[in-house]
Amino acid sequence: xxxxxxVEEVKLERMLAxxxxxxxxxTDEQNKSRKEVDAxxxxxxxxxxxKNKLALISLYVVIFLVLMAIFADFxxxxxxxxxxxxxxxxxxxxxxxxxxxxxxxxxxxxVNANWKTLDNQNKLETVIWTPVPYxxxxxxxxxxxxxxxxxxxLGTDQIGRDLLAGLIHGSRxxxxxxxxxxxxxxxxxxxxxxxxxxxxxxxxxxIMRFVEIMMNIPTFFLIIVIVALxxxxxxxxxxxxxxxxxxxxxKLIRGEVLKVRNMEYILAANSxxxxxxxxxxxxxxxxxxxxxxxxxxxAIAGAILLEAALSFLGVGVKxxxxxxxxxxxxxNEATNAWWLAIFPGMMIFISVVSYNLxxxxxxxxxxxxxxx
Amino acid sequence: MTxxxxxxxxxxxxTLIIITIISFLVCRLAPGDPTEMKxxxxxxxxxxxxxxxxNETTKKYYKMKFGLDKPLYTQYFIWMxxxxxxxxxxxxxxxxxVLDKIIExxxxxxxxxxxxxxxxxxxxxxxxxxxxxxxxxxxxxxxTVILFxxxxxxxxxxxxxxxxxxxxxxxxxxxxxxxxxxxQYDSLSFFDKIWDRVMHLFLPxxxxxLASFAFTSRQMRxxxxxxxxxxxxxxxxxxxxxxxxxxxxHALKNSLIPILTLLGSLLPVMIGGSFIIETIFSIPGxxxxxxxxxxxxxxxxxxxxxxxxxxxxxMGILLVDILYAFVDPRIAFTKKSS
Numbered sequence: 001x002x003x004x005x006x007v008e009e010v011k012l013e014r015m016l017a018x019x020x021x022x023x024x025x026x027t028d029e030q031n032k033s034r035k036e037v038d039a040x041x042x043x044x045x046x047x048x049x050x051k052n053k054l055a056l057i058s059l060y061v062v063i064f065l066v067l068m069a070i071f072a073d074f075x076x077x078x079x080x081x082x083x084x085x086x087x088x089x090x091x092x093x094x095x096x097x098x099x100x101x102x103x104x105x106x107x108x109x110x111v112n113a114n115w116k117t118l119d120n121q122n123k124l125e126t127v128i129w130t131p132v133p134y135x136x137x138x139x140x141x142x143x144x145x146x147x148x149x150x151x152x153x154l155g156t157d158q159i160g161r162d163l164l165a166g167l168i169h170g171s172r173x174x175x176x177x178x179x180x181x182x183x184x185x186x187x188x189x190x191x192x193x194x195x196x197x198x199x200x201x202x203x204x205x206x207i208m209r210f211v212e213i214m215m216n217i218p219t220f221f222l223i224i225v226i227v228a229l230x231x232x233x234x235x236x237x238x239x240x241x242x243x244x245x246x247x248x249x250x251k252l253i254r255g256e257v258l259k260v261r262n263m264e265y266i267l268a269a270n271s272x273x274x275x276x277x278x279x280x281x282x283x284x285x286x287x288x289x290x291x292x293x294x295x296x297x298x299a300i301a302g303a304i305l306l307e308a309a310l311s312f313l314g315v316g317v318k319x320x321x322x323x324x325x326x327x328x329x330x331x332n333e334a335t336n337a338w339w340l341a342i343f344p345g346m347m348i349f350i351s352v353v354s355y356n357l358x359x360x361x362x363x364x365x366x367x368x369x370x371x372x
Numbered sequence: 373m374t375x376x377x378x379x380x381x382x383x384x385x386x387t388l389i390i391i392t393i394i395s396f397l398v399c400r401l402a403p404g405d406p407t408e409m410k411x412x413x414x415x416x417x418x419x420x421x422x423x424x425x426x427n428e429t430t431k432k433y434y435k436m437k438f439g440l441d442k443p444l445y446t447q448y449f450i451w452m453x454x455x456x457x458x459x460x461x462x463x464x465x466x467x468x469x470v471l472d473k474i475i476e477x478x479x480x481x482x483x484x485x486x487x488x489x490x491x492x493x494x495x496x497x498x499x500x501x502x503x504x505x506x507x508x509x510x511x512x513x514x515x516t517v518i519l520f521x522x523x524x525x526x527x528x529x530x531x532x533x534x535x536x537x538x539x540x541x542x543x544x545x546x547x548x549x550x551x552x553x554x555x556q557y558d559s560l561s562f563f564d565k566i567w568d569r570v571m572h573l574f575l576p577x578x579x580x581x582l583a584s585f586a587f588t589s590r591q592m593r594x595x596x597x598x599x600x601x602x603x604x605x606x607x608x609x610x611x612x613x614x615x616x617x618x619x620x621x622h623a624l625k626n627s628l629i630p631i632l633t634l635l636g637s638l639l640p641v642m643i644g645g646s647f648i649i650e651t652i653f654s655i656p657g658x659x660x661x662x663x664x665x666x667x668x669x670x671x672x673x674x675x676x677x678x679x680x681x682x683x684x685x686x687m688g689i690l691l692v693d694i695l696y697a698f699v700d701p702r703i704a705f706t707k708k709s710s
Binding site: 209210212213215216217218219220221222224225226228229230231301305308309312313315325328331332335336338341342344345348349352353356 | 524
């Protein structure tokens with residue numbers, strides 16, 4: 001029994017220390033044991049997660065996709081990466097960023113300059129193009145439905161837009177919708193779930209009835225209706241997905257809160273007179289948060305799928321913005337262009353699988369039942 | 373038991389009311405004037421003054437007719453009152469009663485989903501049982517990977533791949549691209565007619581069941597694994613029963629119960645999938661009707677579909693719940709006492 005009591009003590013000390021602020025007269029030894037408790041749990045989780053090869057690979061894939069989304073303009077752009085023209089050097093991508101922020105300004109003769117024609121006429125002194133020298137929505141009607149290989153690595157669509165550039169820039173929409181929508185649903189889930197679990201009684205009944213009703217509505221239909229009627233904007237897509245898919249999170253959090261609610265340290269927190277809000281935020285939730293990480297990973301996968309489906313139906317983001325889903329829709333119209341059918345779908349599939357595998361890896365790593 | 377059933381049915385009523393409120397608010401609070409569609413003003417075309425005046429009068433007339441000039445809550449009660457009398461309004465598009473249009477398209481959607489769910493269970497359950505019985509075997513590992521892949525595949529991508537590669541003269545032409553019958557359907561003999569139907573419905577059914585099938589199979593495996601660890605299974609094994617008998621006779625019944633409840637969460641997913649599948653394969657069901665109504669901004673149609681589809685789903689779930697209570701009497705008991 002000795003070690004168990006020790007852990008309880010440390011927990012109580014931790015709690016009190018958190019309340020009084022870290023400087024509240026903790027001895028070095030106490031500080032050290034506090035850190036050990038933290039370190040052992042999360043390093044254990046990290047260790048378990050790393051043992052799962054598939055989950056680890058998925059994590060690298062996700063990091064790669066995120067980097068691709070952040071640096072999309074440096075990977076595929078209609079202007080060169082670095083160029084020397086009439087004695088001045090430009091970095092057009094950065095310059096465009098500054099212009100859009102209102103800081104810089106293009107010279108009058110360069111505002112609408114087509115760098116590719118300038119390059120072909122050999123007017124540029126030095127020029128380095130981006131790895132994929134095409135913008136995502138750069139239309140070239142003379143090169144429609146070009147097969148993969150050659151100048152266009154993955155081919156082009158009906159109006160001559162480069163597919164690879166579209167895939168690179170499409171990752172921005174996909175990832176941002178995934179993260180924001182999952183974030184919204186997790187936050188709503190945490191708020192409603194912890195309220196239901198902590199207060200119980202009427203609050204619990206009302207919230208859980210609402211959860212049940214939301215679960216019964218075919219949310220996909222509701223999302224299409226919202227996005228189609230309220231306007232094609234990435235914000236509506238994020239909000240519509242987030243506000244309709246929080247139900248599982250809420251149920252999960254409620255269950256976790258119910259588990260910790262009757263523990264002694266909550267009673268202790270109650271008896272030293274802390275407010276309910278403070279108990280929920282600082283003592284209940286941190287101990288119930290682990291499963292939320294798991295469901296967050298699955299929620300990102302679900303949101304990416306939903307966004308792609310909306311874009312596929314043509315009700316998602318604005319029609320001029322290229323997304324993975326809208327590219328698959330193009331394949332539905334030009335059935336002979338196999339590259340339009342395969343590559344965008346692969347991107348969706350890879351990201352969905354990655355998030356699902358990360359979710360499963362996290363779940364296995366966090367599951368205390370596997371812990372002996 | 374009766375008490376439980378009555379309680380479930382009573383709980384059904386607030387659910388319905390909230391569904392109607394959500395449907396109503398989502399459509400009514402949307403920006404844009406529903407009457408615009410009536411005067412054909414959806415485009416950006418320039419109109420002369422006199423024409424504008426006529427349009428304004430028409431709009432006013434329709435506003436009066438549909439009660440759009442009244443406060444929101446009055447509109448809601450009028451709409452609800454009409455619905456309770458079976459009047460869901462007329463379609464903005466062709467002025468036909470919305471309910472008629474939905475009812476004539478309902479059978480095909482229900483047929484496809486019914487066959488899909490049936491196939492899902494018929495195939496998923498044996499696979500789940502086999503995987504669980506041979507846990508960690510090579511077959512188990514392979515099926516786990518395949519099911520995981522199927523679960524993560526976007527259904528619309530699979531549909532497009534199928535259309536591009538299996539319905540295309542350029543590559544392989546096995547299946548017809550769209551619709552539910554061929555043009556010469558009426559002149560076919562009886563067996564050819566059946567074959568024609570099968571070929572048309574094969575891809576939609578397969579595509580719409582893939583993800584749910586994978587999900588059900590995984591659940592079946594874990595449910596079976598949980599039951600196998602129970603004491604009474606060990607007892608059965610200790611008695612010297614063959615493994616086959618233990619699993620098929622003792623474990624199966626109990627592991628099937630959670631799979632049955634899955635149907636409740638499967639239904640909304642399947643109905644949601646119908647929208648995409650029917651649009652891609654041009655199947656004249658309620659899913660296609662709904663997507664068209666959304667693009668046409670046919671408000672009475674959208675609202676009626678939202679309400680009816682939700683009611684159908686909720687009724688399906690209610691049925692599953694009651695069925696569940698009959699299969700597993702513990703449910704009605706614990707729910708009553710809690």
